Amino acid sequence: MSGWTADEMMTVTAARSLAGRTSCFVGIGLPSTAANLARRTSNPNLALIYESGAIGAKPTTLPLSIGDGELGETADAVVSVPEIFNYWLQPGRVDVGFLGAAQVDRRGNINTTVIGDYRSPAVRLPGAGGAPEIAASCRETIVVVRHRPRTLVDRLEFVTSLGFGDGPGDRAALGLRGRGPIRLITDLGVLEPDPSTCELTLVSIHPGVEVEAVRAATGWPLTVRADLRVTEEPTVAELAALRSLTTRGGGVA
Amino acid sequence: MYNGKPRAASYRKSMFIIIDAHGVWFLGWLLNECSYSAQTGSRMAELVSLAEGVAELVHDGDAVALEGFTHLIPVAAGQEIIRQGRRDLTLIRMTPDIVYDQLIGAGCAARLVFSWGGNPGVGSLHRFRDAVENAWPRPIEIEEHSHAGMANRYVAGASGLPFAVLRGYVGTDIAKHTKTVATVTCPFTGEALTAVAALNPDVAVIHAQRADRRGNVQLWGITGVQKEAVLAAARSLVTVEEVVDELEPRPGAVVLPGWVVTAVAHVPRGAHPSYAQGYYDRDNDYYQSWDPISRDRETFGRWLDEVTAA
Incomplete structure (x- = not known):
């Protein structure tokens, strides 16, 4: 391996995926790190939108929360919370929603609510926040998680935010306008939905990672695309920008 | 320390002190009191x-x-x-x-x-x-x-409406466990939308x-x-x-x-x-x-x- 960590590879890959976008609705934690890196590397003009009401935030340090003071102070506009959801997110104005998750299943559905029974959970997670409507209404969503068997699971016990439901056609049948999760970026590789089944399949593997390690860390029988790529290593400039940003070590999922 | 329900009493008391000092406003106070009586926070x-x-x-x-x-x-x-x-x-x-x-x-x-x-x-x-x-x-x-649901519940509450309408919760398990989420049909287009109860x-x-x-x-x-x-x-x-x-x-x-x-x-x-x-x-x-x-x-x-x- 070389002079970067798996987390840095993941964050740099996620930031690259925001190239060419106009606006990004930013979730807390890993997605926020990547979205802020994108503004310093692949997409300086990217409008970062936070559910606290900050539109076009340009923080100089990585925010710990989605409502840190610098987000509001550097934003093009600050609106109320009802307005950010009703006027900005709901009509489908935002290009990409950037989400983290406690669990993702093979069709990109997300759980951030509970592990175990809802009424007496083994682990009570924070809950939905803005994610269900971000996943529904952004034109596309990108999910960023660390690749672990307990995180990438076959089926969810609780769907907090919808990906592709049970498969092709589910989103359209439910009247959702956004395309759904077009990419899942982890610290081992990149997964994208198969066009015919909507199942997340491995399209790119990070340098130094073995396919078997990815399979072992995935909770369903992972399909590897025939044209599997190797992700480009982080550049010196990307790493420098990321390290100057992560004063606290990359956020929390 | 207060106990019980002293709010109205303390309000009237403070108003009477003002009236004692400015008797000329007495009629105005009465009118205000009457015209505001249907509202909350009437002072x-x-x-x-x-x-x-x-x-x-x-x-x-x-x-x-x-x-x-x-x-x-x-x-x-x-x-x-x-x-x-x-x-x-x-x-x-x-x-x-x-x-x-x-x-x-x-x-x-x-x-x-x-x-x-x-x-x-x-x-x-x-x-x-x-x-x-x-x-x-x-x-x-x-x-x-969800955040969108909570925000809209407050909007409905502030607006004097029993519920708010949004595109939300669809396809998730949240509504299965939450009685204050339901589906409504748009009377103009027939589209199914999500309703959340006012807070x-x-x-x-x-x-x-x-x-x-x-x-x-x-x-x-x-x-x-x-x-x-x-x-x-x-x-x-x-x-x-x-x-x-x-x-x-x-x-x-x-x-x-x-x-x-x-x-x-x-x-x-x-x-x-x-x-x-x-x-x-x-x-x-x-x-x-x-x-x-x-x-x-x-x-x-x-x-x-x-x-x-x-």
Whole structure:
């Protein structure tokens, strides 16, 4: 391996995926790190939108929360919370929603609510926040998680935010306008939905990672695309920008 | 200290003092009283101490909304509710945050209505988790929504409507466990949309940068859902960084006129460890230090002893 960590590879890959976008609705934690890196590397003009009401935030340090003071102070506009959801997110104005998750299943559905029974959970997670409507209404969503068997699971016990439901056609049948999760970026590789089944399949593997390690860390029988790529290593400039940003070590999922 | 329901009595008393001193206004007062009688908050806000405000406005069993989205969280007011030993509260708040972790751990809450219960950027709210997972220190009932749903519930409450309409919750499991989410059909297009029930708390508590002596309140920066929470609630308590003679207009500020606010209390740093833009920054180190305090029942107990002794 070389002079970067798996987390840095993941964050740099996620930031690259925001190239060419106009606006990004930013979730807390890993997605926020990547979205802020994108503004310093692949997409300086990217409008970062936070559910606290900050539109076009340009923080100089990585925010710990989605409502840190610098987000509001550097934003093009600050609106109320009802307005950010009703006027900005709901009509489908935002290009990409950037989400983290406690669990993702093979069709990109997300759980951030509970592990175990809802009424007496083994682990009570924070809950939905803005994610269900971000996943529904952004034109596309990108999910960023660390690749672990307990995180990438076959089926969810609780769907907090919808990906592709049970498969092709589910989103359209439910009247959702956004395309759904077009990419899942982890610290081992990149997964994208198969066009015919909507199942997340491995399209790119990070340098130094073995396919078997990815399979072992995935909770369903992972399909590897025939044209599997190797992700480009982080550049010196990307790493420098990321390290100057992560004063606290990359956020929390 | 107040007990019982002194609000109307204390209001009339203060008005009579004014009338005694300015008898010429007596008729005007009567007319105002009559024309306002159908509304809530029919007089200028009272300036009170935090202890008086909580004693007067927050009662056992109330539905209480302490709002402030990351910014301007009324943490000092939450701790005063703990000190006064309120019980069986329904706590309403989009992001429970440290303020509700403290109230839940102190055993003040019977129910929690919320949409995201984490320590932002740090991890879990351990007192919240202990209550939900282990019913400690007492069982807590939860009513769970998304942020968009909660925000719209306050909008409906503030608007005098029984519900709000949005595109939300579709395909998720949230609605299966939450009775205040339903489907409605658009009468114009036939489209199925999501309805969420209005939130009308007994009392809303918020923190703001400033108020003037007549109780007009001004807040700016990230203003969250506080305006809606105050307008949706039957009563409201606003803690402020500063009480000034006159509010200087500020672009983008939310102003709540004194006649929709029940009481204002001067509580400098009342939002710490969250922040008050223009006064102090978010204390991110405190948010991180809260994790080990709340993780363990004993360390939390020591924290609680210190707060209640203060």
